[in-house]
Amino acid sequence: MSQISRQDDVPGCPIPSENDRERITLAYGEGGRLSRRMIRERILTRFSNDQLNQLGDAALLTTDSRQLAFSTDGYTVTPLFFPGGDIGKLAVFGTSNDLAVSGAIPRWLSLSLIIEEGLPWSVLDRVLDSIQAAAAVAKVSIVTGDTKVVPHGAADKLFITTSGVGEIREPAPPGPRSLQPDDVLIVSGPIGCHGAAILCAREKFDFDPLPNSDCASLIQPLISLYAARLTPRAVRDATRGGAAAVLQEWADASGLTCIINESAIPVADGVRGVCELLGLDPLNFANEGTFVLATPPELVESTLNLLRQHAVTNQAAVIGRVKPRQNNPVLVVRGIGREVVLDEPSGSPLPRIC
Amino acid sequence: MKFVDEYRDPTRLKIQLAELRKMITRRWVIMDVCGGQTHGLLRHGIEQELEDVLDLVHGPGCPVCVTPAEAIDDAVELANRPDVIMTSFGDMLRVPGRRGSLLQARARGADIRIVYSPADSVQLAVREPEKQVIFFAVGFESTAPATALAVLQARQLGLKNFSLLANHVRVEPAMRAVMQLPGNRIQGMLAAGHVCTVTGYAHYSEFVNQFRVPVVVTGFEPMDLLAGLTRSVQLLESGEPQLCNEYSRSAQPEGNLHAQRLIDEVYCVATVPWRGFREIADGGLVMRPALQDFDARSRFGLAEALLSSDGECRSGDVMTGRIKPIECPLFGNACTPETPVGAPMVSSEGACSAYFRYARPIEVRT
Numbered sequence: 001m002s003q004i005s006r007q008d009d010v011p012g013c014p015i016p017s018e019n020d021r022e023r024i025t026l027a028y029g030e031g032g033r034l035s036r037r038m039i040r041e042r043i044l045t046r047f048s049n050d051q052l053n054q055l056g057d058a059a060l061l062t063t064d065s066r067q068l069a070f071s072t073d074g075y076t077v078t079p080l081f082f083p084g085g086d087i088g089k090l091a092v093f094g095t096s097n098d099l100a101v102s103g104a105i106p107r108w109l110s111l112s113l114i115i116e117e118g119l120p121w122s123v124l125d126r127v128l129d130s131i132q133a134a135a136a137v138a139k140v141s142i143v144t145g146d147t148k149v150v151p152h153g154a155a156d157k158l159f160i161t162t163s164g165v166g167e168i169r170e171p172a173p174p175g176p177r178s179l180q181p182d183d184v185l186i187v188s189g190p191i192g193c194h195g196a197a198i199l200c201a202r203e204k205f206d207f208d209p210l211p212n213s214d215c216a217s218l219i220q221p222l223i224s225l226y227a228a229r230l231t232p233r234a235v236r237d238a239t240r241g242g243a244a245a246v247l248q249e250w251a252d253a254s255g256l257t258c259i260i261n262e263s264a265i266p267v268a269d270g271v272r273g274v275c276e277l278l279g280l281d282p283l284n285f286a287n288e289g290t291f292v293l294a295t296p297p298e299l300v301e302s303t304l305n306l307l308r309q310h311a312v313t314n315q316a317a318v319i320g321r322v323k324p325r326q327n328n329p330v331l332v333v334r335g336i337g338r339e340v341v342l343d344e345p346s347g348s349p350l351p352r353i354c
Numbered sequence: 355m356k357f358v359d360e361y362r363d364p365t366r367l368k369i370q371l372a373e374l375r376k377m378i379t380r381r382w383v384i385m386d387v388c389g390g391q392t393h394g395l396l397r398h399g400i401e402q403e404l405e406d407v408l409d410l411v412h413g414p415g416c417p418v419c420v421t422p423a424e425a426i427d428d429a430v431e432l433a434n435r436p437d438v439i440m441t442s443f444g445d446m447l448r449v450p451g452r453r454g455s456l457l458q459a460r461a462r463g464a465d466i467r468i469v470y471s472p473a474d475s476v477q478l479a480v481r482e483p484e485k486q487v488i489f490f491a492v493g494f495e496s497t498a499p500a501t502a503l504a505v506l507q508a509r510q511l512g513l514k515n516f517s518l519l520a521n522h523v524r525v526e527p528a529m530r531a532v533m534q535l536p537g538n539r540i541q542g543m544l545a546a547g548h549v550c551t552v553t554g555y556a557h558y559s560e561f562v563n564q565f566r567v568p569v570v571v572t573g574f575e576p577m578d579l580l581a582g583l584t585r586s587v588q589l590l591e592s593g594e595p596q597l598c599n600e601y602s603r604s605a606q607p608e609g610n611l612h613a614q615r616l617i618d619e620v621y622c623v624a625t626v627p628w629r630g631f632r633e634i635a636d637g638g639l640v641m642r643p644a645l646q647d648f649d650a651r652s653r654f655g656l657a658e659a660l661l662s663s664d665g666e667c668r669s670g671d672v673m674t675g676r677i678k679p680i681e682c683p684l685f686g687n688a689c690t691p692e693t694p695v696g697a698p699m700v701s702s703e704g705a706c707s708a709y710f711r712y713a714r715p716i717e718v719r720t
Contacts, residue, residue: 341713
């Protein structure tokens with residue numbers, strides 16, 4: 001690649017110089033000296049801990065918990081940086097949130113980087129800094145990992161996979177099969193922010209205000225719910241598919257119907273604007289720091305009080321109820337007061353023509 | 355949110371709905387012409403709320419739905435050429451032609467991109483001088499000014515690599531075609547508010563005189579839709595076929611003259627094929643011969659599309675109000691939003707899709 005700085009190259013040598021200071025070359029993925037150097041200089045400096053420093057094939061974990069939670073997720077977001085977050089923050093919070101909604105305290109993460117040849121070092125460093133900051137917030141250690149560099153075009157700049165292990169200390173939410181009629185549905189904050197932010201960043205829409213991703217750690221509010229014996233029947237972070245997908249899944253799993261009230265659902269003005277203009281529904285937009293939970297009616301007030309003490313969930317709101325199964329799995333009450341079927345989109349939401 | 359919340363206010367909606375119901379003495383048959391109105395009526399539960407007293411029929415006003423399969427075949431064929439970047443609006447990509455949809459062509463490697471404005475395609479052509487950028491232009495008079503502007507921009511920039519595959523259609527001739535169908539039952543029409551914003555609505559007085567049905571220019575929010583229906587019922591009950599405007603915050607009698615001039619500069623009126631009608635006299639807009647350098651059909655030597663049969667799909671009957679979507683034998687069985695047979699199941703504005711999304715009864719699991 002012409003952009004790669006080669007002024008220090010030895011003529012005829014196929015391996016780019018290790019003094020290549022601007023961009024990552026394939027040689028850094030070959031497992032040799034350059035790979036080790038990248039890990040030493042860029043990974044260990046940021047994520048140093050006893051397990052990772054061993055650089056073994058696997059990290060050895062010690063725990064007193066009788067039950068562990070294990071989760072994995074791949075992150076391929078474009079663009080890598082967007083208002084409110086970036087792929088690194090997403091990779092840490094995404095996987096640790098998955099553990100937290102499953103009732104676990106996230107402890108250990110693996111970090112696998114697939115880097116496209118030619119990615120500027122400055123981009124990688126910025127993402128790694130973000131991972132470091134997010135891991136500190138989530139109180140998780142990166143204990144094992146992998147790096148690959150693939151030829152130009154074989155990946156889109158940077159893909160990250162994180163797997164996480166968490167410890168179950170309190171009884172975990174039993175899950176959507178345990179839902180009962182009259183359970184109350186709560187969202188932890190305004191919905192659709194991440195999906196709207198990514199759409200605007202990807203398409204370079206210049207909305208004012210520009211939507212910000214909600215990318216955040218949900219561990220603290222969830223752990224305090226479990227510790228206060230306010231464990232909900234089910235919790236899901238409403239990522240891809242949005243809050244609508246969570247409700248559809250819960251209705252399917254429980255054989256009940258979820259009924260929500262559109263006017264009760266918190267939506268940021270910027271997100272509403274994007275949705276109104278493009279003919280999209282915030283219920284279908286991804287979230288990265290917002291969960292849906294179902295809890296028995298008698299726990300609703302304490303649950304809301306507790307959630308509102310945490311900045312990330314201080315706009316938590318009741319959005320609906322679980323009811324005995326009706327003709328349709330998910331119903332939404334809009335302005336006129338009639339229950340209407342909530343649409344489940346096929347594929348990604350496509351903007352309407354007019 | 356301003357301009358939205360006041361038109362969705364539950365208290366006002368309920369009052370308006372009660373007033374409307376009080377007025378109705380007969381089961382009037384009223385057609386909404388625009389897909390956006392169909393969507394709004396079902397999404398907000400207005401149609402379901404009124405189904406015992408009014409017969410609401412959904413007309414041919416979804417631009418995606420009326421685009422003939424042959425036009426999509428043309429788009430797919432052009433998109434498959436190695437030097438072409440095909441661009442279009444999002445929901446156009448899912449519409450099946452006879453040889454698959456643009457989305458399927460993209461999965462097979464064609465370079466097809468969703469844009470949010472035809473001007474984005476012009477910019478793409480500037481950035482990619484080695485490629486031929488085509489905008490697959492569909493829509494009524496409400497989208498035509500934007501595609502016309504794109505052509506004029508491309509001409510001003512001297513671009514040799516931008517063209518339109520234009521399939522614009524016109525609302526009023528389609529409304530006439532519906533009224534002239536054998537067995538037509540339509541007693542009142544809600545005219546499409548956004549198209550009227552561009553074209554004006556004064557010319558509908560001739561339509562009202564000819565067919566003796568009230569035409570009410572109507573918007574898209576729940577309050578707009580109820581206002582349009584209320585006015586229509588009022589005119590029907592008093593036996594006064596008149597032209598009224600219930601969308602005055604946007605539509606004016608003379609319309610947007612600047613937008614009309616843009617359309618006129620780039621397009622001329624022509625008789626074109628329509629899904630469900632075979633063809634409609636003066637039903638479309640084709641590019642003026644002087645601009646043939648920007649006309650993809652002329653640049654790439656495509657023949658004019660000829661219509662073939664839609665098979666068992668009864669989308670024509672749906673769009674012309676002869677049947678409700680659920681009366682089609684394919685609805686919900688062979689034809690769903692995931693596997694659409696006819697275009698009205700594809701676009702979120704299509705009548706079949708709107709029925710599937712918001713009104714479909716599904717089996718109760720026990």
